Amino acid sequence: MSGTGTDVVTGTGRHPFDEDTRSQKRAGGGRTATVTDRWTVLTGHPNGGYLLALAVNALREEITRPDPLVVSGFFLRPADPGPAVLSTEAVRRGRRTTTGQVRLFQKGKEALRATATFGDLSANNEGTHSLAAPPELPPPDECLDPLAGFALSGLSLLDRIEYRTPRRPGWLDGRPSKTPTMEFWMRLAGGYDAGVAALPFLVDAGPPVALELGEAGSSTVELTVHVRARPAPGWLACRAATRNISGGFHEEDFDIWDSTGTLVAQSRQFAMLW
Amino acid sequence: MSGTGTDVVTGTGRHPFDEDTRSQKRAGGGRTATVTDRWTVLTGHPNGGYLLALAVNALREEITRPDPLVVSGFFLRPADPGPAVLSTEAVRRGRRTTTGQVRLFQKGKEALRATATFGDLSANNEGTHSLAAPPELPPPDECLDPLAGFALSGLSLLDRIEYRTPRRPGWLDGRPSKTPTMEFWMRLAGGYDAGVAALPFLVDAGPPVALELGEAGSSTVELTVHVRARPAPGWLACRAATRNISGGFHEEDFDIWDSTGTLVAQSRQFAMLW
Numbered sequence: 341m342s343g344t345g346t347d348v349v350t351g352t353g354r355h356p357f358d359e360d361t362r363s364q365k366r367a368g369g370g371r372t373a374t375v376t377d378r379w380t381v382l383t384g385h386p387n388g389g390y391l392l393a394l395a396v397n398a399l400r401e402e403i404t405r406p407d408p409l410v411v412s413g414f415f416l417r418p419a420d421p422g423p424a425v426l427s428t429e430a431v432r433r434g435r436r437t438t439t440g441q442v443r444l445f446q447k448g449k450e451a452l453r454a455t456a457t458f459g460d461l462s463a464n465n466e467g468t469h470s471l472a473a474p475p476e477l478p479p480p481d482e483c484l485d486p487l488a489g490f491a492l493s494g495l496s497l498l499d500r501i502e503y504r505t506p507r508r509p510g511w512l513d514g515r516p517s518k519t520p521t522m523e524f525w526m527r528l529a530g531g532y533d534a535g536v537a538a539l540p541f542l543v544d545a546g547p548p549v550a551l552e553l554g555e556a557g558s559s560t561v562e563l564t565v566h567v568r569a570r571p572a573p574g575w576l577a578c579r580a581a582t583r584n585i586s587g588g589f590h591e592e593d594f595d596i597w598d599s600t601g602t603l604v605a606q607s608r609q610f611a612m613l614w
Numbered sequence: 615m616s617g618t619g620t621d622v623v624t625g626t627g628r629h630p631f632d633e634d635t636r637s638q639k640r641a642g643g644g645r646t647a648t649v650t651d652r653w654t655v656l657t658g659h660p661n662g663g664y665l666l667a668l669a670v671n672a673l674r675e676e677i678t679r680p681d682p683l684v685v686s687g688f689f690l691r692p693a694d695p696g697p698a699v700l701s702t703e704a705v706r707r708g709r710r711t712t713t714g715q716v717r718l719f720q721k722g723k724e725a726l727r728a729t730a731t732f733g734d735l736s737a738n739n740e741g742t743h744s745l746a747a748p749p750e751l752p753p754p755d756e757c758l759d760p761l762a763g764f765a766l767s768g769l770s771l772l773d774r775i776e777y778r779t780p781r782r783p784g785w786l787d788g789r790p791s792k793t794p795t796m797e798f799w800m801r802l803a804g805g806y807d808a809g810v811a812a813l814p815f816l817v818d819a820g821p822p823v824a825l826e827l828g829e830a831g832s833s834t835v836e837l838t839v840h841v842r843a844r845p846a847p848g849w850l851a852c853r854a855a856t857r858n859i860s861g862g863f864h865e866e867d868f869d870i871w872d873s874t875g876t877l878v879a880q881s882r883q884f885a886m887l888w
Contacts, residue, residue, distance in 0.1 A: 409863065410836045410884040412686035414713050414729050416706040431727060432690040436862075436886070437835065439688050441727070453705060453715070453729060455688050457835050457884075461861060469827065471794065472857040520745065553743065561711065561731050562684045564838045566884050568860055583746040584877055586842055587735060588710075589683065591880060603858050606865060608882055610684040610731075610840050612710065 355532035356500060357541065360390070363398040363426055370427045371398045375446070377421035380496045385418040387497050388452075388560045389544025391444060395454050396540055398426040399442040405458035407536050409437065411565045413454035419446055431455075461536065461570050472606075474577045474597035475523035480504040483525060486512060500529050501545050504575070511551040520549045520582040525575045526596075533573040540565045542576065543594040543607035549582040550590060550613065558590065558611040565607040574599030588613050629806035630774060631815065634664070637672040637700055644701045645672045649720070651695035654770045659692040661771050662726075662834045663818025665718060669728050670814055672700040673716040679732035681810050683711065685839045687728035693720055705729075735810065735844050746880075748851045748871035749797035754778040757799060760786060774803050775819050778849070785825040794823045794856040799849045800870075807847040814839045816850065817868040817881035823856040824864060824887065832864065832885040839881040848873030862887050 356378050363373035379390035392413040400408065425445045432439045437459045444452040477483065483504035490512065492498070504525035510517045526542065528534055534542060543565055550558050577597040582590050589612055596605040630652050637647035653664035666687040674682065699719045706713045711733045718726040751757065757778035764786065766772070778799035784791045800816065802808055808816060817839055824832050851871045856864050863886055870879040 412688075412729065412836060412838060414686075414705075414731065416708075416713060431688075431724065434690075439690060439727075450705065453713075455686065455727060455729065455836075457688065468861075469859040470857065562686060562729075562838070564686060564836070564882065566863075566865055566882075568858060568863070583744065584842060584880065585743040586877075587742075589840075589842070591840055603860075606858065608838065608840075 355528045355530065357528060357538055361394040361397045361537065363394070363401065366425070370425055371401070373398065373424050373426060375419055375421050375424050378496050378500060380421070380494055382492070382495060382557055383418065384494050385420060387541070387544060388415050388563060389541040391419050391452050392454055392544070392563060393537060393541035395426060395442045395444045395452055396456055397537055399428050399440045399454070399456055400458065402428045402430055403438050403440050403458045405438045405460060407459060407461040407570070408456050408540065408567050409459045410567070411454060411456040411540050413452055413563050415452055415560050415562070417449055417451045419444070419451045422446060461567070470603055472595065472603060474601050475579045477523060477525060477577055478506055480525045480575045484508065497545065502527050502529050509547070509552070516554040517552045518554070520552050522546065522549055522552065522580045524578055526578050527575050534571055534576065536567055536570050539567050539571070539596065539605040542596060543605050544609070546578060546580050546594065549580045549592055550585070553582070553585065556614050558613045561610045561612055563607065563609040565605060567605055569598070569602050569604045571598040571604045572600045572602065576604070585613070629802045629804065631802060631812055635668040635671045635811065637668070637675065640699070644699055645675070647672065647698050647700060649693055649695050649698050652770050652774060654695070654768055656766070656769060656831055657692065658768050659694060661815070661818060662687070662689050662837060663815040665693050665726050666728055666818070666837060667811060667815035669700060669716045669718045669726055670730055671811055673702050673714045673728070673730055674732065676702045676704055677712050677714050677732045679712045679734060681733055681735040681844070682730050682814065682841050683733045683735070684841070685728060685730040685814050687726055687837050689726055689834050689836070691723055691725045693718070693725045696720060735841070744877055746869065746877060748875050749853045751797060751799060751851055752780055754799045754849045758782065771819065776801050776803050783821070783826070790828040791826045792828070794826050796820065796823055796826065796854045798852055800852050801849050808845055808850065810841055810844050813841050813845070813870065813879040816870060817879050818883070820852060820854050820868065823854045823866055824859070827856070827859065830888050832887045835884045835886055837881065837883040839879055841879055843872070843876050843878045845872040845878045846874045846876065850878070859887070
C-alpha cells in the first residue's frame with residue numbers, strides 16, 4: 341500500500357510528516373496542533389513515534405538549538421485524531437545543550453510527556469568511533485516490498501512509509517521466525533528524505549519485533565531516542581531487536597543508519613504486551 | 615578501597631544506600647533529603663545514579679506501586695553534598711502501572727528531572743524469554759579486586775561498591791584496551807544485597823567504559839533504566855558497553871544479571887565527553 345499516496349510530492353517536496361507535526365503558538369500560552377488520522381496503527385490510534393515527533397517539534401520551537409540529541413517520551417493514554425494542546429517548558433539552558441519538557445493534552449487529559457535535550461549536530465564531529473555496524477542488506481532495489489498486496493483498513497501509517505526487506509517476513513503469513521531481530525530498509529513514502537525531526541517517529545515506525553515471537557503486539561510505555569547525526573538523503577537501513585520478554589514487558593532496540601552508513605538514531609523502548 | 619567500610623553491617627544489615635536515599639515529607643508540599651558525600655565520583659560531585667535512585671525513591675513514596683519498571687532521568691546541573699528538595703507529581707495511574715515525575719532541587723535550582731513508570735514485579739512472570747546471555751565470568755572468588763591498592767581521595771563512591779574482574783583493566787595502568795566493553799561482578803560494599811531500589815544507582819556505578827577508549831571521562835546527560843526483576847541475593851554480573859562515539863557524545867549500555875542469571879536491569883545513558 342505504500343509509495344503512491346497522492347499526498348506526497350516525490351523527492352523534493354513535502355511529506356505529510358511536515359504538515360502533521362506542525363504546531364501553532366496559542367494566545368495565553370502553550371501551542372495547538374492537530375493529530376491527524378494519517379498515522380494510525382493496529383489499535384486504530386495514532387502511532388506513538390508520530391506523537392513524540394509532533395511533541396518534540398513543538399518543544400524545539402521554544403528552544404534555540406537546532407537538533408534533538410536525546411528524547412524520552414512516556415505514553416500515558418492512547419491519543420486520537422483530533423486537536424491537541426501542547427504545553428512546553430524550557431528547563432535548563434547549558435553551554436552546549438538545552439533541556440526542555442513538553443506535554444501533549446487531548447480533551448484536557450495528558451496523553452504524552454516528553455523530555456528532550458537539544459544541541460547542534462552540525463558541530464564538531466571529530467573523534468567518531470562506531471563499533472555498531474549497519475545491517476548487511478542487498479540494495480533496496482534488489483529487495484522486496486513486504487507489504488505488496490497487504491492492506492489493513494485503519495492502518496494508515498503504512499501509507500506514509502516504504503519498507504524493503506530481503507525476504508518476506510514469516511509473521512506476515514502466520515509463521516513467526518522466533519528470531520526477534522528484523523533488518524530492513526525504510527523511508528518516508530514517495531522517496532521524501534527524512535530530516536532529524538523525523539527520527540523520533542521512524543524509530544517507532546517498523547512492525548513490532550515481538551511479532552516474530554508470535555506475540556500479537558504491544559504498547560509503548562516509554563521510548564528513548566538518541567539522535568546521533570543528520571541523515572543523508574536516501575534509504576535508511578534499520579535494525580530492530582527485542583532480547584528480553586518478562587512479566588508481560590519487553591524492550592525493543594531500534595537503530596537507524598543513513599545511506600552513507602552513518603548511525604543517525606539509536607533508540608530503545610519499554611513496551612507492554614497485549 | 616572497598617569492602618571494609620565501618621558504615622556497613624555485613625550481609626543482613628543496612629548499607630549507607632538505604633540511609634542516603636531516604637526523604638521526608640515536607641510541610642507545605644514536596645519532600646526533603648540530604649545528598650551525602652558518600653557517593654562522589656572523579657569530579658567531586660555525587661554520582662548521577664545515586665541522585666536518580668534518591669529521586670525515584672522519593673517518587674515511589676507518593677506512588678502506590680512497589681517497583682520502578684522504567685525510569686528516565688535528565689541531569690541538568692551537577693549536584694553537591696547537602697540538602698535537597700524533591701518535588702513529586704503522580705502523573706497518570708493506569709490499570710497495571712502508574713507514571714510519575716520527580717524534580718530534585720538544590721539551592722532553588724533544579725539538578726535532576728526524572729520520570730518513571732511503576733508497577734509490580736512480583737506479578738505474572740510467565741513467558742520469560744531472554745536472548746541476552748549474562749557475561750561468562752569466573753566465580754567472584756576466582757576474580758581479583760581491580761581496585762586493590764587503588765585510592766583516589768574524593769572518590770567516595772569506591773567505598774560503597776565492590777568490583778571483581780577476571781583481570782586488571784588496562785585503563786587503570788594507562789593502557790586502555792580500545793575495546794569498549796567491560797564485564798565484571800559488582801555488589802554493594804560489605805556484601806549487602808541490592809534491592810530493586812538500588813538498580814537505578816548500580817547501572818551508573820561502574821567505571822565509564824569510555825576509559826577503555828582512552829577518553830578521560832564523560833558526564834551523563836540522560837539515563838534510562840529498565841528494571842526487569844527483583845534481584846536475588848549475591849553478586850551481580852554486569853556488562854557495560856559503548857558502541858558509538860560522535861560529536862563529543864556517546865551512549866553507554868549497562869546490563870545487570872543477578873546470581874541466578876536473571877536479567878534485573880537494562881540501561882542506556884547518553885553522555886557528553888569531557
